[in-house]
Amino acid sequence: MNRELPIGIFDSGVGGLTVYRALHAALPNEHFVYLGDTARIPYGTKSLATVERYAVENSRFLDTRGIKLLVVACNTASALALPAIRKCVGVDVIGVIEPGANAAVAATTKGRIGVIATEATVQSGAYSKAIARLDKNAQVIETACPLFVSLAEEGWADSDEARSIAAKYLKDIKQSDVDTLVLGCTHYPILRSVIQETLGKEVRLIDSGEATALYVVTMLETKDLARRDGGEAAGVARERRLCDDLDHFYVTDAAARFARVAERFLGSAPSSLEAVEIWGQDELCAK
Numbered sequence: 001m002n003r004e005l006p007i008g009i010f011d012s013g014v015g016g017l018t019v020y021r022a023l024h025a026a027l028p029n030e031h032f033v034y035l036g037d038t039a040r041i042p043y044g045t046k047s048l049a050t051v052e053r054y055a056v057e058n059s060r061f062l063d064t065r066g067i068k069l070l071v072v073a074c075n076t077a078s079a080l081a082l083p084a085i086r087k088c089v090g091v092d093v094i095g096v097i098e099p100g101a102n103a104a105v106a107a108t109t110k111g112r113i114g115v116i117a118t119e120a121t122v123q124s125g126a127y128s129k130a131i132a133r134l135d136k137n138a139q140v141i142e143t144a145c146p147l148f149v150s151l152a153e154e155g156w157a158d159s160d161e162a163r164s165i166a167a168k169y170l171k172d173i174k175q176s177d178v179d180t181l182v183l184g185c186t187h188y189p190i191l192r193s194v195i196q197e198t199l200g201k202e203v204r205l206i207d208s209g210e211a212t213a214l215y216v217v218t219m220l221e222t223k224d225l226a227r228r229d230g231g232e233a234a235g236v237a238r239e240r241r242l243c244d245d246l247d248h249f250y251v252t253d254a255a256a257r258f259a260r261v262a263e264r265f266l267g268s269a270p271s272s273l274e275a276v277e278i279w280g281q282d283e284l285c286a287k
């Protein structure tokens with residue numbers, strides 16, 4: 001496997017940029033190729049069969065472009081489709097559920113953990129199961145917060161509307177006295193301040209994207225797949241910036257909107273952004 005290859009990341013849309021941001025911060029020498037399936041978002045309200053099909057198509061698309069590792073940034077796809085993805089690509093695949101669950105179990109002191117995610121992720125019970133594998137006595141309460149996705153994309157993360165919606169969604173979690181909360185959806189780190197304010201500063205928030213970035217650091221080292229330096233020529237390190245032209249972004253629709261929301265989330269829009277069609281990739285799945 002070639003160390004120079006980029007790391008592939010896919011999400012149902014723009015939210016996975018929070019995972020890209022965490023990976024970029026943890027791995028400044030690496031290059032990334034990101035696919036946002038903006039034509040088919042949301043995944044969080046769809047069935048297992050549909051999410052699996054979309055996730056396999058996205059993964060095949062990135063794999064055939066040449067990547068050394070695939071990060072499934074989308075919590076819903078990670079919760080529902082990892083086994084299907086792993087059958088269809090030739091690289092290691094890391095989802096965000098297990099790293100998030102691990103970080104939560106490490107952080108909790110009372111063994112009471114909240115998880116907020118999309119409806120499909122909550123219904124799958126993927127976080128509860130992953131947490132139970134690590135600590136069978138941990139108590140987990142999960143709640144879907146679908147409107148957080150729109151609030152983040154609209155740029156209303158710090159608004160009265162966000163505060164009142166957060167108070168409503170997080171009421172049961174707050175009453176159940178959790179000490180740790182997993183932000184189990186790509187968009188939720190954008191609302192981090194409002195969520196923290198609603199639950200109180202004593203509750204530890206776990207960003208599963210950040211936890212995943214630490215996993216990827218370890219995996220690249222273990223497999224000897226990390227790029228050696230940031231130098232593109234003659235070992236001269238080039239300063240990396242989020243969304244610079246060393247990273248490439250694909251979307252399946254609405255590239256202009258993706259760029260606008262990326263600017264809102266990250267402070268800069270992708271320099272290298274391309275709209276593509278990816279349908280039919282699953283026909284290539286040989287295994």
Ligand code: DGL
Pocket residue numbers: 011012013015016041042043044045073074075076077118121149184185186187
């Ligand atoms: N990216 C999705 C996730 O993390 C949220 C948006 C969607 O529903 O597709 O679960």
